[in-house]
Amino acid sequence: MNGFGTLDAWVGRTIGLEHLPSRADIDAYQLRCLNETIAYARSQSPFYRLRTTWPERHDLVKLSDIARLPLTTADDLVRNDPSLIALPMRDAVRLVTIPTSGTSGRQKRLFFTEADIEATVAYFEHGMATIVRPGSCVAVAFPAQRPDSVGDLLMRGLTRLGAFPVALPVDSSLDVLVSALRELQPAAIAGMPVTLGAAARRMETDGGGQLRIETALVSADSVSPSFKAALAVLWGTEVFEHWGMTETGYGGALSCEAHDGLHIRETDLYLEIVDANTAEVLPAGRQGEIVVTSLRRRGLPLIRYRTGDSGCIAETPCRCGSVLRRVRLGGRIGEPISFGEGARFPADLIDDAIFAVDGVVDFSVELRTGRQACLAIHVMAEPRTIEDVRSALVHHQIVGPWLQSEKVNIAVELASGSTLSLCRKRKVMVTHGEE
Ligand SMILES: [Zn+2]
Known part of the structure; x- marks a missing residue:
């Protein structure tokens, strides 16, 4: 494991320097790339060419000038008319479609070239080098069968840095996953918090013995403190968070040994924070x-x-000495779910409260609305755990008073089956009862 000095050195080489980059070096590189990207998009992509909301002058003198340009939304990607794609289809190595939640048939379309994919593999190689030793075995708990899927790109990056990645059977049952992990005895693991948390908790009680896994890369929009604490106790693991989505070319930002925010992939992404309602750009810290x-x-x-x-x-x-800017994550804007008279559902907190209960392997959350709102928790655990889950929610310092003030009942039930939500983000289902 190399720490962030190595990642900064790679950033320096990637942006054309022969020395470690300073903040000013990275800012200058990003300004140059932004101007190139804007000029390229305006000339090659029908969507950007035809936008009527562009300012008269769209070259940037300083980074913050980008705020003059219009925002692009998920709807623009879904509609794709005019197309955002900037090259003929024959140059695509991968066209990715992402189903959007809620409406059927609507999907976002992303389009990557060979060079776009290569940039992601290089980022995974040098990012993972900060948390994985060359020569070590790394379990990959992302789907990796499809060429150029996130799991496949991660495995290619790991192979390049000299590690030995092995894809876990994430589409089978939890018990199959657990026995594959025991056989593999990896030094590191990468996956979604739900997957890793369930595997670690199942190993605790199935009599087969626990593992020692030095480091874990977890990718999610928010990682609960109780998940990190459980992995530290059960596997002795130091958890590193990653943030990314298909739109960012999978890789986006990665935490360092200081665990105080995630260093942004500044070779490929420029990040801004805007007010979700007014779209005004917010300063650092907001x-x-x-x-x-x-x-x-x-x-x-x-x-x-x-x-x-x-x-x-x-x-x-950052205390680690890297000059790369950091982002601190705060979950999805779309959540918490609202219902009733402006009542809001603190989904992250509920997740954290339930996984903090010893013995909970996995769970799903259903909010039943109607005359009497009810929070139904389906847990995969020993029957004796049910009362502990109820108690953890009722006595949680924020969730408890919220349940009381909104008059929401709790029903904790044992889940049947052993594949609850193994390889996806935990979502809150909302079902509507009679009014
Ligand atoms: Zn750092």
Whole structure:
């Protein structure tokens, strides 16, 4: 493991320097890339060419000038008319479609070239080098079968840095996953918090013995403190958070050994934080919606794209010594779920409260609205755990008073089956009862 000095050195080489980059070096590189991206998008992409809301002059003199340009939204990607794609289809190595929640058939379309994919593999290689030793075995708990999927790109990056990645059977049952992990005895693991948390908790009680896993890379829009604490106790693992989405070319930002925010992938992304309601750009330290602009992408450049994730830019330099800017994550803007008279559902807190209960392997949350609102928790655990889950919610210092003030009942039930939500983000289901 190399620490962030190595990642900064790679950033320096990537942006054309022969020395470690200073903050001013990175700012100058980003300004140059932003101007190139804007000029390229305006000439090659029908969507950007035809936008009527561009200012008369759109070259940037300083980074903050980008705020004069219009924002791009998920709806623009879904509609894709005019197309955001900036190259003929024959130059695509990968066209990714992402189903959007809620409406059927609507999907976002992303488009990557060979060079776009290569940039992500290089980022994964040098990012993972900060938390994985060459020569060590790394378990990958992301789907990795499809070429150029996130799991596949991560495995290619790990192979390049000299590690030995092995894809886990994440589409089978929890018990199959657990026995594969025991056989593998990896030094490190990468996956979603839900997957890793469930595996660690199942190993605790199934009599097969626990593992020691030095480091874990977890990718999610928010990682609960109780998950990190459980992994530290059960596997002795130091958890490193990653943030990214298909729109960012998968990789986006990665935490360092200081665990105080995530260093942004500044070779490829320029981040802004905007007020989710007014779209005004917010200064460092203020929480808002994360907006990204791609810096080198040619297949489908994104200019000021609203991610729907919330966070803030850290105000102070990192203790690890890296000059890369950091983002502190704050979950999805779309959540918490609202219902009734402006009542809001603190989904992250509920997640944290339930996983803090010893013995909870996995769970799903259902909010039943109607005359009497009810929070139904389906837990995969020993039957004796049910009362502990109820108690953890009722006595939680924020969730408890909220349940009381909103008159929400709790029903904790044992879940049947052993594949509750193994390889996806935990979502709150909302079902509507009689009014
Ligand atoms: Zn750091």
